[in-house]
Amino acid sequence: MSRALEVRHLSKTYQVFRRGSSLGEALLSVFRRKFTAVEAVQDVSLELEEGELVAFLGPNGAGKSTTLKMLSGILHPTSGDVLALGRFTPWKHRTEYVRHVGAVFGQKSQLVWDVPPQDAFRMNRAIHDIPRPVYRERLARLVALLDIERVMMQPTRTLSLGERMRCEFALALLHAPSLLFLDEPTIGLDIEAKDTIRALIRELNQAGTTVILTTHDLQDVEQLARRVIVIDKGSIALDGSLDELRLRFGDRKRVRVRSTNFPTTVEIPGVEVVRFQGGYAELELDLARCSMHSFLEQLSRMCRVDDLTIHDPPLEDAVRRLYGAASPQATR
Amino acid sequence: MDTTGRDLGGNQLRPRARLEALAAIAQVTWKEWAAFRSHMAVSLLTGPLRFVVMSWIWTATTRSSNATQGLARADLIAYSAFALLAGYAVFDFADWNLQMLVRTGRYTNHLLQPLPHPLFAFGQKLGHRALAILLEAVPVWGLVSWWLGHLLVPQHVAWFALSLALGFVLMFLVNYASGLVGFWLVRAEGVRRCTALARDTLAGAWLPLSFFPASFLPLLFLLPYPWILYVPVRIALGSVEILGNVLTAPQAVAAQFAVTLTWTVILTGSQRLANRRFLAAGG
Amino acid sequence: MRSLASLLLHGIRLGLATRMADRFDFFASLLVMLGLELLPCLITVLLYGNGLAFPGWQLREVILIQAVFLMAKGIASPLFGGMVWNTSEMIREGTFELLLLKPRHPLLLAVVKSFDPEDLGKLFGGLALSAWCLRGTGVPRPAQLAEFGLLFFVSLVLFGASLLTMASVVMVWVGNARIFELFDRIAELGQYPPVILPKRVRALALAPVPVLAFAVLPASALLGRATDGWLWAALSTFALLALSLTLWNYLLRRFSSAGG
Numbered sequence: 001m002s003r004a005l006e007v008r009h010l011s012k013t014y015q016v017f018r019r020g021s022s023l024g025e026a027l028l029s030v031f032r033r034k035f036t037a038v039e040a041v042q043d044v045s046l047e048l049e050e051g052e053l054v055a056f057l058g059p060n061g062a063g064k065s066t067t068l069k070m071l072s073g074i075l076h077p078t079s080g081d082v083l084a085l086g087r088f089t090p091w092k093h094r095t096e097y098v099r100h101v102g103a104v105f106g107q108k109s110q111l112v113w114d115v116p117p118q119d120a121f122r123m124n125r126a127i128h129d130i131p132r133p134v135y136r137e138r139l140a141r142l143v144a145l146l147d148i149e150r151v152m153m154q155p156t157r158t159l160s161l162g163e164r165m166r167c168e169f170a171l172a173l174l175h176a177p178s179l180l181f182l183d184e185p186t187i188g189l190d191i192e193a194k195d196t197i198r199a200l201i202r203e204l205n206q207a208g209t210t211v212i213l214t215t216h217d218l219q220d221v222e223q224l225a226r227r228v229i230v231i232d233k234g235s236i237a238l239d240g241s242l243d244e245l246r247l248r249f250g251d252r253k254r255v256r257v258r259s260t261n262f263p264t265t266v267e268i269p270g271v272e273v274v275r276f277q278g279g280y281a282e283l284e285l286d287l288a289r290c291s292m293h294s295f296l297e298q299l300s301r302m303c304r305v306d307d308l309t310i311h312d313p314p315l316e317d318a319v320r321r322l323y324g325a326a327s328p329q330a331t332r
Numbered sequence: 333m334d335t336t337g338r339d340l341g342g343n344q345l346r347p348r349a350r351l352e353a354l355a356a357i358a359q360v361t362w363k364e365w366a367a368f369r370s371h372m373a374v375s376l377l378t379g380p381l382r383f384v385v386m387s388w389i390w391t392a393t394t395r396s397s398n399a400t401q402g403l404a405r406a407d408l409i410a411y412s413a414f415a416l417l418a419g420y421a422v423f424d425f426a427d428w429n430l431q432m433l434v435r436t437g438r439y440t441n442h443l444l445q446p447l448p449h450p451l452f453a454f455g456q457k458l459g460h461r462a463l464a465i466l467l468e469a470v471p472v473w474g475l476v477s478w479w480l481g482h483l484l485v486p487q488h489v490a491w492f493a494l495s496l497a498l499g500f501v502l503m504f505l506v507n508y509a510s511g512l513v514g515f516w517l518v519r520a521e522g523v524r525r526c527t528a529l530a531r532d533t534l535a536g537a538w539l540p541l542s543f544f545p546a547s548f549l550p551l552l553f554l555l556p557y558p559w560i561l562y563v564p565v566r567i568a569l570g571s572v573e574i575l576g577n578v579l580t581a582p583q584a585v586a587a588q589f590a591v592t593l594t595w596t597v598i599l600t601g602s603q604r605l606a607n608r609r610f611l612a613a614g615g
Numbered sequence: 616m617r618s619l620a621s622l623l624l625h626g627i628r629l630g631l632a633t634r635m636a637d638r639f640d641f642f643a644s645l646l647v648m649l650g651l652e653l654l655p656c657l658i659t660v661l662l663y664g665n666g667l668a669f670p671g672w673q674l675r676e677v678i679l680i681q682a683v684f685l686m687a688k689g690i691a692s693p694l695f696g697g698m699v700w701n702t703s704e705m706i707r708e709g710t711f712e713l714l715l716l717k718p719r720h721p722l723l724l725a726v727v728k729s730f731d732p733e734d735l736g737k738l739f740g741g742l743a744l745s746a747w748c749l750r751g752t753g754v755p756r757p758a759q760l761a762e763f764g765l766l767f768f769v770s771l772v773l774f775g776a777s778l779l780t781m782a783s784v785v786m787v788w789v790g791n792a793r794i795f796e797l798f799d800r801i802a803e804l805g806q807y808p809p810v811i812l813p814k815r816v817r818a819l820a821l822a823p824v825p826v827l828a829f830a831v832l833p834a835s836a837l838l839g840r841a842t843d844g845w846l847w848a849a850l851s852t853f854a855l856l857a858l859s860l861t862l863w864n865y866l867l868r869r870f871s872s873a874g875g
Contacts, residue, residue: 069712072716073715073716074712074715074716074871075712075871076868076871091871094715095718095719095720096718098715098716098717098718099718101716103713103716105713108708108709108710108713109710110713112629112633113633114632114633114636114637115629115632115633115636119628119629119632120629122625123625123626123629123727123728126618126621126622126624126625127622127717127718127719127724127727128717128718129618129718155636370788371793374793374794374796374797377797377800378793378796378797378800381800381801381803381804382800382803385800385803385804385807385811388811388812388813389658389662389807389811391811392669392670392808392810392811393662393667393668393669394667395670396668396670397666397667400665400666400667401665517639517640521640521644523640523643525644525647525651526643526646526647526650529647529650529651529654533654533657538654538657538658539658539661539662543661543662543664543665544661545664
């Protein structure tokens with residue numbers, strides 16, 4: 001398998017304007033501006049194989065978007081190199097490179113507000129210079145896949161968000177890109193629309209498209225990504241599988257216990273009570289400090305267990321801890 | 333909330349609190365627009381350029397006859413200068429702002445506030461214009477004076493200031509009322525630009541209104557526009573000529589006050605209708 | 616070439632379809648865009664109506680200058696004018712970078728995606744006014760028409776270069792609608808007979824700031840008046856075009872290296 005992206009020591013620093021909030025400062029800002037340098041991305045290195053689906057996670061302002069803009073050729077880095085699809089430096093060979101790249105932004109529409117999506121599709125055909133028969137064949141396939149036959153004739157402004165996102169995908173896929181950048185593609189969608197979009201992403205990835213997904217929706221990550229890259233304060237805080245992310249802060253399990261005589265406090269080392277809810281107690285176990293066997297033994301001495309379920313802690317917990325304790329050390 | 337459009341939260345603030353709110357809004361607007369100071373600095377080029385073109389036009393066209401409509405070449409040039417400077421003080425985009433709020437649905441936020449939106453918008457204008465006077469009018473005044481070779485000072489300074497203040501309020505009322513069109517039309521930008529063009533022309537921003545056909549003038553002075561700019565500018569020149577009658581500065585200001593009062597009543601009525609329309613249409 | 620033509624055609628179609636979404640607003644804007652430009656005509660008519668005149672110029676001759684200005688602007692603005700607004704809006708909304716995700720030159724895309732037919736009102740208005748003026752001043756001879764054709768082309772290039780410069784400026788001067796106002800004020804110098812300009816300014820108005828090329832020179836050709844200095848004006852127009860293209864490309868590079 002060849003590499004879709006090879007990123008070496010990518011960094012980006014830019015200047016931002018600082019303005020005070022008092023009246024005096026505002027008046028002063030009329031005559032003089034102050035700037036500060038922001039290191040948006042610092043020394044990011046990673047590799048991405050063709051056909052991979054990787055999710056970029058990170059708190060707001062962590063440097064995800066800046067990284068993706070550099071990978072897609074929109075932005076020049078301050079330093080570092082990227083080799084894309086084996087032959088392109090995105091910002092140097094932008095025009096050629098983007099012929100192979102598709103992008104969908106949940107919050108930036110590529111459709112035209114007042115006209116039906118079909119007009120924007122045709123425009124995109126002309127921009128990418130796609131031969132008409134190829135365009136017709138691809139459009140027909142996308143229309144069937146995304147179920148947009150009816151909506152693509154209506155003015156974009158009259159579409160629901162879910163319908164619009166399906167059309168955004170159609171537009172981004174018309175030129176059959178091999179590398180797809182998705183920036184929060186499910187933002188604001190209802191459950192059903194999210195499922196449709198996720199199924200589509202999975203299908204595209206299975207057909208060989210390399211997908212880079214940025215999102216704040218951890219359901220997207222759990223359902224789609226095999227690999228997760230967490231960016232925080234401009235650096236890679238973690239690059240690994242979902243399990244690695246979960247194990248980052250120790251091997252933990254969640255246990256839900258139903259018991260009529262459950263004590264109000266639990267004094268087992270390595271066990272924390274997360275909450276009491278609906279007759280259940282939810283506990284979190286740090287398996288390094290308390291084995292499952294020892295826990296179950298102590299639990300059965302402590303109370304009469306009526307029901308018990310064991311599962312992995314939610315991904316949110318691991319991510320929250322990671323954001324809180326970002327380290328610039330990559331694990332991979 | 334009262335669905336008839338009456339008392340939409342407007343009576344919840346006492347007069348003193350309203351004044352405080354107005355001052356706070358003006359201050360925030362000042363800060364907000366201070367960031368766009370380079371936008372305002374464009375006036376340092378456009379203003380003097382407009383004035384220079386007009387003064388060249390007056391110089392060229394009055395080469396054979398030095399006076400027209402009772403105004404000598406120097407008066408015509410001074411008219412253009414005062415019209416330009418007064419324009420900075422009264423300038424307004426309440427219409428654009430209101431239409432934007434209605435189109436984007438953000439007008440709802442204002443319906444939920446205890447301060448009526450016209451007052452909010454007026455506070456914005458106060459802040460915006462205070463900044464404009466500092467960044468636009470004062471430097472342009474200096475540049476124009478330098479071009480003329482003497483300090484450009486209005487006659488009857490106090491009456492001129494009072495008249496300009498009334499023009500400031502009247503311009504706001506007229507503009508806000510025209511912005512209300514946005515409650516009935518989806519895209520009212522064309523209509524807005526149309527009225528803005530007519531407003532400036534009929535306010536005498538380009539030429540003294542005495543240049544317009546005599547038969548049109550009686551109708552023109554029934555409209556609010558001449559009272560926004562033409563009247564203060566003529567006070568600055570010495571006296572106000574309206575339909576062949578020469579008014580003193582106090583008489584002109586009194587008439588201007590009556591017009592402003594009438595428009596306050598008109599605006600209040602139309603705003604209630606607009607609110608009712610907004611609530612009926614569900615935002 | 617065929618692909619380029621097809622792209623331009625799609626741009627025009629999309630521009631028309633977008634504006635047709637609200638016909639009332641479109642037709643109102645068509646009239647307003649014409650109305651806004653008629654201000655110099657209004658001033659001229661009111662001046663002449665009050666017994667004033669530009670020395671050596673009849674009313675219809677002055678209006679012809681303004682009509683030619685309207686025609687040139689009516690052709691250049693629909694093609695390149697929307698680009699200024701669009702660039703400014705895209706930068707503000709953060710969607711300008713989407714242009715960089717397409718395999719075409721962003722300048723071409725900015726033009727194609729910004730076709731705005733509302734300025735066509737100026738073209739129709741200019742044509743009607745020109746016809747009215749020429750009825751009074753006499754039909755131009757073929758040589759005059761040929762000279763007009765050449766100078767009108769220079770005028771179109773000058774409009775294109777000016778609008779391109781403005782589109783460049785809004786890339787760094789985000790959201791500044793007043794850039795048009797600045798242009799209008801400078802161009803206003805070229806909408807009246809050159810007799811209003813002091814001698815030195817008149818020379819500058821041919822080169823390096825060829826405002827007389829907007830309308831005074833082509834209208835003078837139609838009227839059989841002298842068009843002295845037209846070569847200087849044409850040369851500085853093409854120099855401005857080259858400069859504006861360089862500026863656009865430079866600012867694009869700056870945009871993509873500054874942080875979006």
